[in-house]
Structures are given as structure tokens and as C-alpha cells.
Amino acid sequence: MYATETLEEKRLCNIGSYEERLRGFDWAIAEKEMGWGRGDPLNIGWNLTDRICRLGLAKKPALLWEGSDGRERTYTFGDLRLLSNAVAAVLSRLGLEPSERVCLFLDRVPELYIAFIGILKMGAIVQPLFSAFGEESLSTRLLDAGTAAVVTQKKHLPKVRRIRAQLPALRTVVVVDAEGLALKDGEVALDLDSEPRLERFPIFPATAETPSVLHYTSGTTGQPKGAQHVHGSLVSQYLTARWVLDLKSDDVYWCNADPGWVTGTSYGIIGPWSNGITQAVLDSGFGADRWYGFIERRGISVWYSAPTAIRLLMRDGPQAAKRHDLSSLRHLASVGEPLNPEAVHWSREAFGLPFHDTYWQTETGCIVISNYPGMPVKPGSMGKPFPGIAAAVLDPATFEPHREPGRVGVIGLRPGWPSMLRGYWNNPDGYAKKFTNGWYLTGDRATVDADGYFWFVGRDDDVINTGGHLVGPFEVESALLEHPAVAESAAVAKPDPVNMEVVKAFVALKPGFTPGPDLELEIMNFVRKRLSPIAMPQEIAFVASLPRNRSGKILRRVLRAPEWGEPIGDISTLMED
Numbered sequence: 001m002y003a004t005e006t007l008e009e010k011r012l013c014n015i016g017s018y019e020e021r022l023r024g025f026d027w028a029i030a031e032k033e034m035g036w037g038r039g040d041p042l043n044i045g046w047n048l049t050d051r052i053c054r055l056g057l058a059k060k061p062a063l064l065w066e067g068s069d070g071r072e073r074t075y076t077f078g079d080l081r082l083l084s085n086a087v088a089a090v091l092s093r094l095g096l097e098p099s100e101r102v103c104l105f106l107d108r109v110p111e112l113y114i115a116f117i118g119i120l121k122m123g124a125i126v127q128p129l130f131s132a133f134g135e136e137s138l139s140t141r142l143l144d145a146g147t148a149a150v151v152t153q154k155k156h157l158p159k160v161r162r163i164r165a166q167l168p169a170l171r172t173v174v175v176v177d178a179e180g181l182a183l184k185d186g187e188v189a190l191d192l193d194s195e196p197r198l199e200r201f202p203i204f205p206a207t208a209e210t211p212s213v214l215h216y217t218s219g220t221t222g223q224p225k226g227a228q229h230v231h232g233s234l235v236s237q238y239l240t241a242r243w244v245l246d247l248k249s250d251d252v253y254w255c256n257a258d259p260g261w262v263t264g265t266s267y268g269i270i271g272p273w274s275n276g277i278t279q280a281v282l283d284s285g286f287g288a289d290r291w292y293g294f295i296e297r298r299g300i301s302v303w304y305s306a307p308t309a310i311r312l313l314m315r316d317g318p319q320a321a322k323r324h325d326l327s328s329l330r331h332l333a334s335v336g337e338p339l340n341p342e343a344v345h346w347s348r349e350a351f352g353l354p355f356h357d358t359y360w361q362t363e364t365g366c367i368v369i370s371n372y373p374g375m376p377v378k379p380g381s382m383g384k385p386f387p388g389i390a391a392a393v394l395d396p397a398t399f400e401p402h403r404e405p406g407r408v409g410v411i412g413l414r415p416g417w418p419s420m421l422r423g424y425w426n427n428p429d430g431y432a433k434k435f436t437n438g439w440y441l442t443g444d445r446a447t448v449d450a451d452g453y454f455w456f457v458g459r460d461d462d463v464i465n466t467g468g469h470l471v472g473p474f475e476v477e478s479a480l481l482e483h484p485a486v487a488e489s490a491a492v493a494k495p496d497p498v499n500m501e502v503v504k505a506f507v508a509l510k511p512g513f514t515p516g517p518d519l520e521l522e523i524m525n526f527v528r529k530r531l532s533p534i535a536m537p538q539e540i541a542f543v544a545s546l547p548r549n550r551s552g553k554i555l556r557r558v559l560r561a562p563e564w565g566e567p568i569g570d571i572s573t574l575m576e577d
């Protein structure tokens with residue numbers, strides 16, 4: 001039996017009737033609401049701040065920020081406008097040019113959000129990277145993008161300094177909390193508390209096709225790929241935030257995601273602020289009591305979270321939620337991994353509201369399949385395509401949509417929605433491979449039922465999804481091979497009750513090294529420091545050698561299957577791979 005929302009909720013939600021929205025849908029609905037005409041300049045930075053201020057919302061709080069040490073700051077839309085102008089002016093003065101890449105390597109401090117807007121205002125491309133990345137993860141992505149500037153903070157500066165010599169394109173490092181620090185050549189301080197606020201800045205006249213954000217994402221082969229987005233992505237991000245997350249003018253919205261990942265930019269910056277919505281940011285890690293306390297204190301009404309976070313909350317039971325007044329919550333949504341039905345049932349018990357699953361990717365830039373407010377939730381299903389998105393489950397042999405419901409295939413999307421990536425940086429072949437028979441191939445497998453609901457089955461590749469974050473096996477294997485004891489390595493997904501998947505590594509040692517717990521720990525830490533805590537293998541199996549096919553390619557499938565209790569299959573044919 002599927003629980004439905006009350007009729008009243010149905011009437012009041014922004015999307016109204018999903019079926020009605022499907023009929024005659026046009027992205028121009030969003031363009032009209034934002035007052036943008038095709039062919040006019042379109043700059044996301046201006047739209048998130050100047051446009052909102054022109055609507056008379058300059059004094060409305062835009063960012064309610066709390067740090068891990070309990071510090072609090074509030075910024076209005078007017079503050080964001082003036083401070084992002086200031087950042088744009090400083091970057092221009094430093095000689096940065098439109099279309100150059102400027103990396104944000106920051107915790108979730110206010111400067112991250114303000115600089116994101118400032119970079120877009122002066123026409124450069126924002127490259128947000130997760131601040132827990134180690135030197136190797138960082139240098140790979142900066143080198144690939146030819147990044148000209150990095151904006152960072154004191155605590156992360158040593159990492160940037162250590163790799164700087166390998167990055168010929170990197171001219172400037174901007175430090176947002178440089179007080180008391182001896183800066184080196186090419187490093188400059190930018191203190192937003194003392195930097196004069198700037199009333200006017202000549203906004204870069206971007207068009208819908210001008211590059212905006214470059215997000216790196218992992219694939220099976222090779223190093224991570226930079227998904228190139230454009231300013232026109234705003235059209236999709238604005239409307240999906242309104243219709244899927246149901247954001248309304250008096251909401252206080254919380255998105256858990258770090259802007260190092262696409263959720264944290266599309267729906268942690270662009271979606272809410274283009275709608276003039278107040279959002280709260282908590283710059284600290286997970287803690288059930290801390291999170292519930294934050295929701296209570298800030299009066300969060302719409303919450304966009306992730307299955308791993310929900311599973312962590314579930315461990316503390318619904319009683320932990322009941323100890324707080326969470327009555328401000330109105331709408332809950334989730335992204336990043338399959339949302340198990342238990343999590344939906346549990347959230348009804350704990351919060352009196354279901355989590356609504358949403359599905360999308362770095363490449364899609366916006367939510368493409370989801371459960372809409374007011375639409376009956378089928379727990380375990382990702383829901384239905386957003387109006388304006390043509391999605392189908394394709395027969396993997398013909399790449400034609402399956403005719404009957406319930407058959408497993410690859411999720412394909414018809415190209416052309418505004419926030420679709422426009423390419424992979426430096427990698428036209430990788431981009432071309434994403435399209436077949438007129439479809440953009442997501443690389444995810446699913447079924448669709450007779451009611452048109454999509455059900456996630458699994459990924460079509462070896463990428464590991466740990467806690468909603470994609471880890472490329474190649475990146476882990478490359479890092480493992482740099483350890484002096486490692487001769488061969490393979491990284492695969494292993495099931496995990498909280499993170500859904502974690503990284504497990506298979507390692508063959510060089511002669512003279514003995515397997516054991518000490519070496520296992522040493523290798524794990526080695527990867528953690530080079531890549532990130534997320535990419536660190538949670539287990540290492542020492543093996544004599546790794547299974548390979550005739551051309552020498554490691555057969556990860558043979559290693560992965562037993563972890564999931566799946567049959568390995570016919571090894572003789574696998575060897576022919």
C-alpha cells in the first residue's frame with residue numbers, strides 16, 4: 001500500500017498536479033518567471049544576488065551559517081550581492097580573466113558561497129573541490145583543468161603549497177583567513193570582513209552557453225572527468241528547486257551536501273538562491289543530536305539529505321528525533337544513492353514525513369527523476385521524470401526503450417535540457433561515448449513500472465558509490481601502486497550497512513613484503529592522505545596475484561561478485577574480455 005500525502009498538501013505544493021505540469025511543459029516557464037529572454041545575457045552570479053535584491057529582498061537573510069566551533073554568521077541577499085562584487089573585483093585585479101578556472105578549496109565557510117558567486121560574476125569558471133581531498137586528488141584535478149587560481153584557507157594551504165611546483169598554470173593562491181600568516185610569492189590575502197563592499201561591478205555578460213561550473217566526477221577508467229556546465233543551467237536548477245524541493249518564500253532550507261559535489265552547488269547554492277530562499281549551512285560533520293538541534297534552532301522547513309545520512313540517523317532510533325521539536329519540517333528529499341524503503345518508513349515515524357527520493361548525476365546538473373510533493377510515494381522507487389526531461393529504460397542491446405514495464409535496462413535521457421553538461425574538460429572522446437542512438441546514457445540500470453515509476457537497479461560500471469560519493473577504482477588503484485610494497489592492485493565495491501558501498505582493495509605485494517594488519521593500516525592511511533577519507537579502502541585483501549583477461553586487464557568483476565554473494569560467472573568467457 002502506498003501512503004499518499006494529504007489533499008491539502010497536494011493543493012499547496014508548488015508543482016501542483018504532476019500530470020498537468022507534464023502537459024505542454026516548456027522550460028520557458030522558468031525563463032518567464034526569472035524574467036529572462038532567450039538571447040539576453042544570463043549570469044548565474046547576478047541572478048542569485050542582484051536580481052533577488054531588485055525584487056525587494058535585499059534585507060532578507062540568504063545564508064544562516066554555523067561553524068563547527070559554534071560561531072554563527074548571517075548574510076542577507078544584499079550582503080551576498082556586495083561581497084560577491086568585491087570578490088569579483090579582487091579576482092579581476094589579480095589578473096584573472098573570464099573563462100579561466102578558479103578553484104574553491106574551502107570548508108563550508110561563508111567565503112566559499114560568496115566566492116562562488118563572485119567568480120561567476122567576473123566570468124571565470126568555478127571549480128569546486130572537496131576540502132578533504134589529499135594532494136593527489138587535488139593536483140590531478142587542478143592539472144587537468146589548467147586552473148589559474150585557488151581560493152583556500154589557512155588550514156588547507158600546506159596541501160596547495162606542496163603541489164604548487166607541479167602546476168604551471170596556477171598563478172595565484174587566495175587565502176581567505178591569512179591573518180598572521182607569512183604569505184609566499186603568488187599568494188594573496190582576501191579578508192571579506194575588511195574588504196570594502198562594492199556597490200557596482202561590471203557583471204560579465206555571459207550567455208546561456210557560457211561555461212560556469214566545472215565539477216569533477218569519477219568514472220571506471222582513467223582519472224576523474226571534469227563535467228562542464230554553463231550559465232543556462234540556471235533555468236533547470238531554478239525550476240527543479242521550486243517544483244521538486246517545493247521551495248517557497250518563507251522556507252528555511254537545508255542542503256547537507258558539500259559544494260565540492262554537484263548537489264552542494266546545484267541545490268546548495270544556485271537552486272535555493274535563484275528562488276530567493278533563505279538557506280542554513282552547518283559547517284560540521286555528522287551527529288544526530290547536532291543535526292536535530294540545528295533543524296530545531298534554525299526552524300528548517302525543507303531538508304535535502306542523502307540515504308547514508310538517513311541510515312546514520314536511523315541507528316540512533318526515532319526517539320533521538322523525538323527529543324527535539326522538529327515540527328518546522330515540511331518537506332524532505334534525498335539524493336545520491338538508492339533510498340531504501342525502510343528509510344522512507346522510518347522517516348514517517350521519526351518526522352511524520354516521508355523522504356522523497358530524487359535521482360540525477362553530476363552530468364545532468366539538475367534532478368531528472370524524482371518523487372514530487374503531492375505525488376504518491378512508492379517507497380524504494382526514484383519516482384518519475386521531471387516535466388521537460390524525456391527518460392526511458394533502454395534495451396542494452398539495441399538502445400531502444402523497452403516496450404514492456406519491469407525489464408531492466410540502462411536509463412537514457414534525451415539530450416537538450418538546460419543543465420546538461422556540455423562536455424568533459426579535455427576529453428571529447430569520453431563525452432562522445434555518453435551518447436548512443438540519440439540518448440544520453442546515464443550508466444545506471446533501472447526498471448520502469450506500469451505507472452511510469454523508475455526503480456534503480458545498479459550502476460553499469462565499476463564505480464564505487466560510497467555514502468553517495470563516487471569513487472573511481474582507477475584513482476584508488478593508482479594511489480595504491482605508489483606505495484612501495486604494492487605490486488598490483490584492484491579496487492572494488494563491498495557492501496556496507498551505512499554507506500551502501502565502501503572501497504575494498506585487493507593487493508599483491510612486491511617480494512620482501514609480508515602481509516599483516518600493520519601493513520594493511522599503513523596502506524589504508526597512505527591512500528587516505530593522498531586521495532581522501534572517502535576513497536580510503538576499508539579493507540585490504542592480500543592476494544598472490546590478480547585475475548586478468550588475456551590483454552592484461554584486471555577483472556574487477558571476479559573480485560567484486562563474491563563480496564555481494566553473486567556468482568562470478570563463466571570465468572573462461574570473462575578471460576576473453
Ligand code: PRX
Pocket residue numbers: 217261262263334335336337338339357358359360361362363382442443444456459465468469470
Ligand atoms: O549511480 C547513480 C547514483 O549516483 C550517481 C551520480 O553520482 P554523482 O554524479 O556524484 O551525483 C550525485 C548527486 C546528484 C548516479 O549515476 N545516484 C544518484 N541518485 C540516486 C542514485 N542511485 C540511486 N538512487 C538515487 N536517487
